[in-house]
Amino acid sequence: MTFALIDSLRKGNRLALSRILSQVENRTDVGVEALEQLFLETGTAQKIGITGPPGSGKSTLVNAIARELRQREPEKKVAIIAIDPSSPFTGGALLGDRVRMLDLQVDKQIFIRSMASRGALGGLAEQTEALSQVFDAAGYGFILIETVGAGQSEVDVVNLAHTTIVVDTPGMGDDIQSIKAGILEIADILVVNKADRPGADQSVSHLRNMVGMGYAKRSHAGKHSLKDFSGKAAEESSSEDWIPPVLKTVASEFKGITDLTDSILAHAAYLRESGRWNEKDKAAVLASIRHQLIVSFLQDFNKKVPMEMIDSLVSKAQQRKISPSEAVRKLLAYNQSDNLKSSE
Amino acid sequence: MTFALIDSLRKGNRLALSRILSQVENRTDVGVEALEQLFLETGTAQKIGITGPPGSGKSTLVNAIARELRQREPEKKVAIIAIDPSSPFTGGALLGDRVRMLDLQVDKQIFIRSMASRGALGGLAEQTEALSQVFDAAGYGFILIETVGAGQSEVDVVNLAHTTIVVDTPGMGDDIQSIKAGILEIADILVVNKADRPGADQSVSHLRNMVGMGYAKRSHAGKHSLKDFSGKAAEESSSEDWIPPVLKTVASEFKGITDLTDSILAHAAYLRESGRWNEKDKAAVLASIRHQLIVSFLQDFNKKVPMEMIDSLVSKAQQRKISPSEAVRKLLAYNQSDNLKSSE
Numbered sequence: 001m002t003f004a005l006i007d008s009l010r011k012g013n014r015l016a017l018s019r020i021l022s023q024v025e026n027r028t029d030v031g032v033e034a035l036e037q038l039f040l041e042t043g044t045a046q047k048i049g050i051t052g053p054p055g056s057g058k059s060t061l062v063n064a065i066a067r068e069l070r071q072r073e074p075e076k077k078v079a080i081i082a083i084d085p086s087s088p089f090t091g092g093a094l095l096g097d098r099v100r101m102l103d104l105q106v107d108k109q110i111f112i113r114s115m116a117s118r119g120a121l122g123g124l125a126e127q128t129e130a131l132s133q134v135f136d137a138a139g140y141g142f143i144l145i146e147t148v149g150a151g152q153s154e155v156d157v158v159n160l161a162h163t164t165i166v167v168d169t170p171g172m173g174d175d176i177q178s179i180k181a182g183i184l185e186i187a188d189i190l191v192v193n194k195a196d197r198p199g200a201d202q203s204v205s206h207l208r209n210m211v212g213m214g215y216a217k218r219s220h221a222g223k224h225s226l227k228d229f230s231g232k233a234a235e236e237s238s239s240e241d242w243i244p245p246v247l248k249t250v251a252s253e254f255k256g257i258t259d260l261t262d263s264i265l266a267h268a269a270y271l272r273e274s275g276r277w278n279e280k281d282k283a284a285v286l287a288s289i290r291h292q293l294i295v296s297f298l299q300d301f302n303k304k305v306p307m308e309m310i311d312s313l314v315s316k317a318q319q320r321k322i323s324p325s326e327a328v329r330k331l332l333a334y335n336q337s338d339n340l341k342s343s344e
Numbered sequence: 345m346t347f348a349l350i351d352s353l354r355k356g357n358r359l360a361l362s363r364i365l366s367q368v369e370n371r372t373d374v375g376v377e378a379l380e381q382l383f384l385e386t387g388t389a390q391k392i393g394i395t396g397p398p399g400s401g402k403s404t405l406v407n408a409i410a411r412e413l414r415q416r417e418p419e420k421k422v423a424i425i426a427i428d429p430s431s432p433f434t435g436g437a438l439l440g441d442r443v444r445m446l447d448l449q450v451d452k453q454i455f456i457r458s459m460a461s462r463g464a465l466g467g468l469a470e471q472t473e474a475l476s477q478v479f480d481a482a483g484y485g486f487i488l489i490e491t492v493g494a495g496q497s498e499v500d501v502v503n504l505a506h507t508t509i510v511v512d513t514p515g516m517g518d519d520i521q522s523i524k525a526g527i528l529e530i531a532d533i534l535v536v537n538k539a540d541r542p543g544a545d546q547s548v549s550h551l552r553n554m555v556g557m558g559y560a561k562r563s564h565a566g567k568h569s570l571k572d573f574s575g576k577a578a579e580e581s582s583s584e585d586w587i588p589p590v591l592k593t594v595a596s597e598f599k600g601i602t603d604l605t606d607s608i609l610a611h612a613a614y615l616r617e618s619g620r621w622n623e624k625d626k627a628a629v630l631a632s633i634r635h636q637l638i639v640s641f642l643q644d645f646n647k648k649v650p651m652e653m654i655d656s657l658v659s660k661a662q663q664r665k666i667s668p669s670e671a672v673r674k675l676l677a678y679n680q681s682d683n684l685k686s687s688e
Contacts, residue, residue: 039667285661288668317629323383324632
């Protein structure tokens, strides 16, 4: 069953792809098995994260990039993963998707997948990475990952991308810029979309200033290159020779998309030549191993330690008779002694 | 040393409080020890989370609430934890804090602490909870936790609060409302600040509609009451009898603050009467135990499993010779066999 599905996926069957994506997203046994097999065929796709505040026109921009990438490199397929932070019942995403589908449905080499960020089992970043791997193995050369906002979960998601595009618009809100300084740090490419509005040039020069002052200096390429699973601070790489360009686009009129796509492809070339591509790939593999380790540990722990013991310790901690640290020491001691017992 | 500090803290010494907060934030041995002792004296403070988009005037609102709470319940001290999502070198927070300090410095029973969200060791929510516990033990009856944005990390932070206030302003952005539907779900109280601007009444009635339609229906009170550490979905509580009020404020002119404070105090009473206060407390204790369990596991794992083995498996996975799952199985098998060895 799984084998037949994977085989269809390899042959380019969109229905098989869709079904495997669902299985992976729902973490069924079939999904887990498929992902394990498909992983061995991954590593070639360029993952491109696109983030920015609501109203910055990200979806239109993503559509435009997808179309341009298809024209530029016709032999490569394009996947779009749209992460929708709203709750499942708002319907906003559905409407947005319908518009998007109409726009792109002519091209069978573009595949669009929406993912709700709430309720994602086991972390949004892990989920996105898993879907990316399926697309990668299915021969999609470009994977566009669109996410709203600038929270930590979005940062986690785009950290797994090779190329991160941060989108802003002219003079939104009270400030000259609506994106926060913090988000600049993760940008490989900065885009001022809706650049036909007043204030676009000001936004561009403001962002260029920020870049010039070092606010957008990349450091996260080395962030995950830690060998220590406990999460100690990693060394930063010292060579920083990609300066994030600041580009103007009017995505709805397809203006500026050629330059933007040039930058996306140039960034991929830079990553490969500088060795960063490998670093990022390693970081993704490491993050996946770390995540699965924790999940396995907790599952094992739940099997071994009786519920009554956990309940009783939580109760005591809630009554302030013991601290959470003491509860943890007791739980670990039990878990350990059970390991010993079972080995006799 | 730790004892003397804790003793000073108990006597209300602000310098001792400040030093312990730093030790806890930096997770020094003194900090860990202090937190363990202080935890036993926690459980009485009302933790109040305030979130909303940039430009909604949260800081001014938080200041106003702090002043009103001090007048209303003069015997209780007020702590403010301001979570600053921008990078450490932007300086924005510092300026904001200076204004804030000037405003509140007359009252020695108000203590303000800023925390950078980036680089927080071991998770923002855990860090915020740890600082809250110090304030709680130090006799602060109200802890206001201010956070920007609506990302997952903000949701995690306010989930640890007893009362969550979501702040919006009239007609920001393209939409009638700038806050996303998803964020409504976590609101106990909704505030339209800057309500002297045009469109305030529309915003209020829009939000009231949303509340009426069930978008703001609370469900997260039961979210953490899972007994299973592996993160399986928990049962939702069925009784939902707090309907989030939608209030207008002009924080800069201290308008609407009395009503808002009424709601904050009413919500605390509701939580206590309904048993929800206990549930939330239990959720916080459980989250803390879960977090410490994972940290302990990873530290132990790093001690036992040789770096060379991890490196070699990560390499093989990166070369697509094995899957991350297979790497994890091998690492766990080694970890397990080492447990057995050390028990002989």
